[in-house]
Each structure stands twice: as C-alpha cells, then as structure tokens.
Amino acid sequence: xxFEFERDFAGSLRCIPMITRQKLDIxxxxxxxxxxxxxxxxxxxxxxxxxxxxxxxxxLYRALVLDLIAARADEPxxxxxxxxxxxxxxxxxxxxxxxxxxxxxxVPAPTPEQWAALSPIERFALIKxxxxxxxxxNFVPALKEFGILQEVG
Numbered sequence: 365x366x367f368e369f370e371r372d373f374a375g376s377l378r379c380i381p382m383i384t385r386q387k388l389d390i391x392x393x394x395x396x397x398x399x400x401x402x403x404x405x406x407x408x409x410x411x412x413x414x415x416x417x418x419x420x421x422x423x424l425y426r427a428l429v430l431d432l433i434a435a436r437a438d439e440p441x442x443x444x445x446x447x448x449x450x451x452x453x454x455x456x457x458x459x460x461x462x463x464x465x466x467x468x469x470x471v472p473a474p475t476p477e478q479w480a481a482l483s484p485i486e487r488f489a490l491i492k493x494x495x496x497x498x499x500x501x502n503f504v505p506a507l508k509e510f511g512i513l514q515e516v517g
Contacts (some may be wrong), residue, residue, distance in 0.1 A: 366412075366488060369505035374517035377408040382489045384408075386452075389414040389488075391426035394442040395433065402436040452488035455480040469504050474512045486510045 365384050380388075380400050388395050400408065411432070416425040433441045451459050458479045462495070466473035490510070493503040507513040 365485065368508065368509050369502045377405060377412070381412055382492065383485060384411050385483060385492060386488045387411070387414070387425055388429065390416055390446060391422050391429065392444045393426065393429050393433075394444050395429065396439070396442070398435040399439065399441075402438075403432055404436075407432055407436070427517050452484055452491050455482070455487070457496070459491055461494040462490050465500060465503050466507070469500075471504055471507060471513055474507070478512050481508060 366381050370379070378401070380395065380397065391454065411425075413448055414425050414428065415421045430441055433439075451457070458474060459475070462479075463473040473480070474490075481515070482490070486506075489506055490503070493500060493506055496501075504513065
C-alpha cells in the first residue's frame with residue numbers, strides 16, 4: 365500500500381514507503397535511504413509486500429531485512445530502541461507531535477473522533493511525518509488524503 369501523498373517518490377520505490385517504515389519500526393531496524401537504495405527493485409518490493417503482523421512474520425521480516433542489508437549495503441544494520449513509535453497503535457490518544465505539526469502548518473489537528481477513526485498505518489504516517497526532521501511537506505497532503513482536512517476550491 366502506497367499512499368497518494370507519497371506516490372511521486374515512494375511509488376517508484378526510490379524512497380522507503382510508509383508501509384515499509386512501519387514494518388521496520390515494528391522489527392526494530394533503522395534502514396537508511398542509502399541502504400534502501402542499494403537493494404534491487406525486486407528486493408524493495410519484497411519488503412513492501414511481506415507480511416509483518418504475527419510474531420513469526422516479524423521474525424521472518426527482521427531476518428530478511430538483516431540479510432539484505434548484509435548482502436547489499438556497505439554499512440551495518442542499525443537498531444531502534446524497542447517500541448520506538450508504538451503510539452500509532454493508540455486510537456484514543458494523539459501524540460503531541462501531530463498537534464504541534466498541525467499548528468505549525470496552520471491547519472486544525474485531527475479531533476479525537478477523527479484520530480480514532482484512522483487506520484493504524486494512517487496514524488503511523490501522521491506521527492512519522494510530524495516527527496520527521498526533514499520533510500514535513502507531506503503532513504498536510506496526508507491529512508487531506510485521510511479525510512481530516514477537506515479540499516478547498
């Protein structure tokens with residue numbers, strides 16, 4: 365699943381799509397864009413498509429990522445602290461980073477009802493975009509895509 369707001373850069377798989385970022389966070393691996401770019405298009409596609417829901421799938425996914433990094437990249441795998449971004453699982457409490465990013469962008473933050481109605485991957489995407497140190501320009505397009513903000517015009 366590639367979101368519309370990321371289609372221009374993630375649709376080609378030259379950047380890491382949100383669905384893959386979520387899986388990497390779940391298995392506790394920080395894959396750099398440089399490491400990602402060393403993978404073949406087919407290998408990137410496998411990381412997008414592979415399941416990562418059950419403990420067994422997560423173990424397999426983690427092993428796959430580590431194998432690919434070891435085989436293709438000239439730098440070691442880096443690991444995330446456990447449960448780094450688990451707040452995307454919480455549908456009853458929106459992280460402050462999302463409210464702060466909405467305020468910075470001059471748009472209303474999701475209401476508690478809107479936040480609760482988002483899918484886990486949508487919540488993950490908004491949190492990731494709000495906490496991003498570099499490209500927050502997709503935050504507002506994501507809010508629009510997820511039905512939080514209405515298109516004007």
